[in-house]
Structure formats: C-alpha cells, structure tokens
Amino acid sequence: MQHVTPAEHGMETSTGLDNRKLLMWLFLASECLFFGSLVATYLLYKGRSTTPPFPHDTTIAGVEYSGIYDIPFTSVSSFVLLMSSLTMVLALAALQRDNRRAAQVWILATALLGITFLAGQAFEFTEFYHEGLTVSSSVFGSTFFVLTGFHGTHVAVGVLILLSLFVMGLRGRLTSERSLNLELAGLYWHFVDVVWIVIFTFVYLIQ
C-alpha cells in the first residue's frame, strides 16, 4: 500500500487498467454471486414459515399476526446508508483535488454513518429476538438473519477499512497520489450500499 510500484499505477499493464482496481471489480462481480445466493435463498423461502413471527401482517387459519418489520425504522437506516455513499464519494472527490482535510472529514462521516447503520441493525436484531424470531425459530428467521447478518458483516468490514484509511490520513499518508486506496474502499462501500438497496426492496418492502 505504501510503496506504489509502476504496475499499480496502471501504467505498464496490458489493458491500461490498474491491477488493484481490476481486482476490486472482479471481487465485486464475485460478490454478486455471493449475495445472489443469499437473496435467492430468502426469496425461495418467502412465505414458507409456519411459525410466527412473520415478516409482514399475515392471517393463518383465521388468526391474525402482525408483521415484525418496522418499515419506518428500516427506511431511516436505509437512508443513512444511502447518504454514506454520498459522503464516501465526496471524500474521494476531495482527496483527488488534494483537499486532504475535507477528505478526512468525509471519510470519518462515512464511517460514522456506517456505524449508525450497524447500530440500527443491532437494535433491530435485538427487537426481533425479543419477539421470538431467531435463526432456529423458523425458516424466515434463518434466511433473514443470515442474509442481513452477512450484509452487516460487510458493512463492518467497510467501517474497519475506512477507519484504517482515516488513521493513514492522520499520519499524512493518504495523499492525492494514493487516492486509489480510497477509490477502492469507495467501490466496496458503494457495492455494500447497492446490495442494501436490493435487500430493502426485496426483503422489507415486497410482501
């Protein structure tokens, strides 16, 4: 990360593309299959649970069960994650214009928004747990916790990367010549964001 070899600058590669950036995009293509499998599992098992709580309002054999999802709450946390993509891209734009101080502020803001999202998820998981939804309680519980849990893990890794970059910045090592580090972190972060866009629609909103 520190010593930038010529190949890393994308100067000497056969395609003209930077090695690390190509690697990141290949990784994201691979992640599409990762989250694809998880979302597919969730959708396949949608509506197959026989044990409450259920995701949305459900009536089974004349008994009404109210849905467990708190849409307004999740909408807010979705919005938080969405805005973290904005702060992320602003951080990159600032660093590329060599405005390091602004970049630092935006990086920290992105990390904080990510942490806020994670806190929201922790709160949601706890609530659901208290209402009787666990990984083993029903197939809805299994698919929901594993899908959103893996997404949350990705966010947490992203936060860790951002904080590392912030520390690098504090030590003066995050410069416009090294903006690729931030750009790659950004690609990852935005990817995690678009996955949440899919999850929010297919898991939370569509009944």
Next chain:
Amino acid sequence: MLYERRARVDAQRDTNAPPEDTHLAMHGESHPGYLEYVKIAVILGAITAVEVGVYYVEAIEDLLIPILIALSTVKFALVALWFMHLKFDNRIFSWLFVGGIMLAASVFLVAWTTLDILL
C-alpha cells in the same frame, strides 16, 4: 469483440501522452463535481421516500411489486453509474459488474422456477 476493444486500447496507449498525464486526467477532469454528487444523492433520497410512500398506498397493491422493483433498479443504477464511476470509467469494469449481476439473476431465476414447479 473483446479482441477489437483490446486493439483499440492498445492503439490508445500508443498514441497517448505520458502515463502520468492520463493518470491525472482520469481523476481530475472526467469525474463529476461535488454538486452533481449531491444532486444524485437528493434523487436517491427522494426515490427512497417514494418507495416507502407507495408501500402504504393500498390502492395500488397489484402494481406494488413492479413499481418497487423499478424504483430500486433506478437507485441501483444511479449509485453504480455515478458513485461507482461506471459511467465515466473503462467499460470492462461495467461488463464485469453487469456480467456478475446477470449471471446471478439468471441462474437463480432458473433454480427458483424449477423448485417452484416442484412445489
């Protein structure tokens, strides 16, 4: 096709100015400015608001699923094109990303169909 593109890339590389300049140009000029990013974010926020809004409108219950899918697709595309710079970056990246998405979508659609016929 890939072959042609490569030939094109090669030709570009040969005729290009020193790599240091392309590096700067790649970051400095082609990416949009702060304001444009904020605009995109405002649109994203608005779409999210609409999504949550239509969720509560019972009148359009039948249309809810297509509407929600369309809206989230737009959001997805906006983030990918602007924030992930696919609109401004090398096409190979777009091909990789879209390829991954399409592959995942098609195989799981087929898997889902075969499992649903069964049930």
Next chain:
Amino acid sequence: MASAIPEQRPVSIGEALRGLRHEAATYKGILSWIATVDHKRIGVMYGITAFIFFLIGGLEAMVIRIQLAQPNQSVVDPQQYNQIFTMHGTTMIFLVVMPMSAAFFNLMVPLMIGARDVAFPRLNAFSYWVFLLGALFLNFGWITGDIPDSGWFGYAPLSVQSLGHGMDFWMLGLQILGISSMAGGFNFIVTILNMRAPGMSLFRMPVFIWMTLVTSFLIILAMPVITIALFELGFDRFFAANFFNPENGGDPLLWQHLFWLFGHPEVYILILPAMGIVSEILPTFARKPLFGYPFVVFSGILIGFIGWGVWAHHMFTTGLGAPANAAFGVSTMIIAVPTGVKIFNWLGTLWGGSIHLATPLLFAVGMVAMFIIGGLSGVTHAVVPSDFQQQDTYYVVAHFHYVLFGGAIFGLFSGIYYWFSKFTGRMLSEGIGKVHFWLMLAGFNLTFFPHHMLGLLGMPRRIYSYPEGMGWDVYNMISTVGAFVIAASMLVFMFNFIRSIKRGRRASADPWDGRTLEWTIPSPPPPYNFATIPVVHARDEAWHRKYVEDDQGRIVRVPAGAEHDVESHEAAGAEGHHIHMPLPSIFPLIAAIGLPMIAFGLTYYQDTHGEWALPLIPAGVVVLLIGIFGWGLEPEAE
C-alpha cells in the same frame, strides 16, 4: 524479537522484520521458502502438496477397492467405508486436481505470458498457505476420529444430521479452501489480462493461458455459491437453523441446487486446465501449430458459459418435472458440442504431423482417448430416461473417473513430464516414463472400465459390501487388480521423479523444441524469469524465433547467431541486479493462520462450553487482521 539482544540498542520490530526479509530474500534456507512470493516456488509447493494428497487419496481408494474385491468382506465397517469414500472424493477434487492445476497456473502463467511474476505475488503466497492449512484442517479428523462421512457432495439433510465433527471439518475445510481458490482466481485473471508481454494480444496467448483465464473466471463466480451453501449448512449444524429442514419450511433440494450450481462449473474448473496443457503439448510433439486455435479457444469460453446451464442434470431423479428435465437434458447435450470441437482439433493437430512420441505426448494422447470414453458415457447421462437407470450406480463412477482421472490426471501428468525440465534443469527418464504411462493406462482401464458393466448390472455406488451371486464378483475383482496396477505405476513415477531430480540428464533451455515463451529462458529460470521482457510478434512466439520459411516455403531453422532477442537476453542477464523483484513476506502466512483458528473455534466451542474454543474465534480474527495490516503496511518491493 526485540528483546532477544538486550545489551545492544533495542531493535525495533520494523528492523527485525527487515532483517528477516533480507534473510528470506537470499533464496536459501527454509525461511526463504516460507516467506517466498516467487510464483515458481509457490507453484512447486502447490505441486508437491497436491501430490502428497494424491497419494493419500489414492490410499483411500485402495481401501475401497480392497473392501470391494470380493463379496461380503469386512476390511472396514460401513461407517468407516462412508468416511473413506467421502474423503477420497473430497481429497481428489479439492486437494489434488484443483491445487495441481493451480501449481501449473503458478509455474507457467508468468513464464508463458512473458511476465516476471503474477500481479499480486503476496496474494499468491496467501493462496498457497490458505490451501495448505485448509487441507490439513479438512483432514484433521484422522487424528480426532471425526471424519467427514456424508459423501463429497454432502447432501442435506444427511450432512446436517451427521454426528460428531466430521462434517464440520468438511464444511469449514471447504470454506477455507474456497478462499484460497478465489484468491488464486482473482490473481490469475488480473495477471493474464494485465501482465502480458508487449505484443501478446489475447489471441496470441497460448491456449493453456486461455484455459487458465476461463477456469479462473469459473472459480471466482462459482465459489461464492458453495460458500453460501456451506454457510447455510453450517448454520443448520451449529445453530439449528432451518435452511434444509423440511419440518420448518426448509427444503433439502436447495442444497442440491446450490451445490450443483457450483458443482457443475467445478467439473470444468477441473478439466479445462488439463485441456489447456494438452493443447500445448500436442502441437509441440506433432511439430505443427495447434489446429484451429480460435475454435479451441472459443470452445473453451463456450464451455465456461454453458457450464452454468447444466447443473440440474445431477438432479434428474429428484422430481424436477418433465420441462426442467428436458431443458437440462438438452443443455447438457449441447455442451458436448464445444467439447467435441476441441477433440477434433486435437486430432487435427496430430494429423499429418511429424510426431515425436515422447512421454508427454503419450500422456496427452492418453488424456484425449480416455476423455472421449468419459465424454461419451457423459452424453448417455444427458438422456433423462437413461440417467434414471444409471443414477447412483457404478456407471456414474465409471464416467467421472474417465473424465477426472482419464482426463484431468492424465493431462496433469503430461504437463509434469513436459515441464519438469524447465524447473529442475534435468530431464525425467523417458524409458521409465514410458513404463509409467503404459502401467497407468492399463491399470486405469482395468480399474474403471468394469465399472461400466457393474453399473449396468445394477451395482449402486457407496455400498460397503455386496452379496454373492449378483454377477458383480468378477468385475469387482478385475477392478481391484487394476487399482494395484495404478498403485504400482505411481511407485514407478515417484522413482523416476526422485531419481531424475538427482541424476537425470541435464536439460537445455528448450529440450522439446517448444513453441511458447518459457522455452526461451534458461532451465531452471532465474528468479526474475526474463532478463528483458520479451516482445511478442506471433502466436507460438518461441517457435517463430527459431524457424522461418525459405524461398520455397519450406520451414528452416534460423541460422545460428541470427536468433533475435534470445541472444540479447543472455547478455542482459548479467545486469539482472537492476530488476526490482517483490520482497518476500511472512504476512500472507500469518493471515492464513487466522483462518483455521477461527474454524477450530467454531467447530469446538459448543462442546467445550466456551472454555478454550470460543476465545479462539476472536484470536483467529486478530491474527488474520495482523496479517492483513502487516501486509498492507510493509513495502512490497525494493
């Protein structure tokens, strides 16, 4: 480290590390291997490790064959039999064919594309260490007695309900191995796309490089699917989740879909590298260019694509329904077309060539012949009614051994005989090699051809014994005899290998009159491979440097002294110290160690009530992070 020499000025960790790296960079001693980032050394380590597991998997196969030699035997009990066939399949696929292919990727890709190393040398080292530790973890059950027992495809709910920790080792072991494969896949795609020598356009790349590229794409796209399947299995096993539990709305068939969605691309991951090796060897020994290069390449790409649309042919008897069965039957027949195209191109390459019948060619031709037999029985599986009859019989066992042993293993051996001299500087004995080939070919066919008959006579796979009078006795005995012949052929190979390393004939840089760039550099290659990066003007670049057409259109050797580039390489070699090579690093190993720690923690924490196993999980994460941060912060090149 720092406190080791208290009377002196305290040595900072950074300085100590620099010292270690300096020592590792000398290319001598054990540390230089542990910290190596040289693709050739990593390739050698991959190859040796995979071969050791080949022997282990082979011993497991021998136990199976001894048990089945005659009816009603009890060499092993039913449970041990389950464990042995599970470990045999898992070992041969994930610990032999895949890493042996990875060994060839490592050894050959940079040399064939004219690069000094792969794009990410340390990631490459990480791949190897993760593979090694994952393989050891997978086999850890041999010590504790918890051996995986649900078959190599671990069908749910059997794999969920399997008692003990056997399937935990299997599930987490494959997870770790998946990380290794994916890291390798990313690395080789970037290497092939970005690190080619000037002038080597995509359609000047050797076919082996093309097949590596397709395989790597399959790896990075297929592995995530089994990763999720294994996670779901893990959640079912560890936390009583319901993914494959029908009582709570789960569906065991989901496992089959996810597994084969990975599993079918996986069979192409196994065979395409061998096809690439054979596509290099046939032209060299037929002394003419590969027949229909673009067709071979496009067939490979097409196989990669269609390979995603055939997975449910493993599931015809699960009741998918007629439309799905018909569709998958047809797609499976279609994938035979590009495979057939390749075979005709190989035959076309040999046709009219001036054939040099050396050992590598024997193995390559053996691969083509055996693969045709396996391919044909594969087509019979594509016919749904026929498959209903063959499902879970020895006919299937015959099929996949003909494609994986007859195809992949023969292809890999041809590669070993072909490239051995490039990395050791000595030739494998041709005479002993031919003995090895004929023994292996005879043993292979003796072992597996009777399986066709056994299958058609109704012998199911995975039974630990069978009664007399089923008409299976003779074929089983022949098969067991064949297995011993294969074992004997391996002894011959190992003798040849060890003897040739010590006393084999010295090899020149280009003993086979090769066609690709690796033959333009010395055997063994220097650490930096190419003293000056070659400029490529044609497909089969090395050949074109040696031969030209004269006025009458005859092929003649370039007169001595007129060889361009090659001479200048030697001259520039003296200035090799100008080349900046990536520095050795121990952080890939450190990061890799974190993974089995986490896996052990997950396996045992419920037994030990959190006593020692639970802390192992965060400790593993910390080790992983130390490895990653150290990796990120150290300088990677001089």
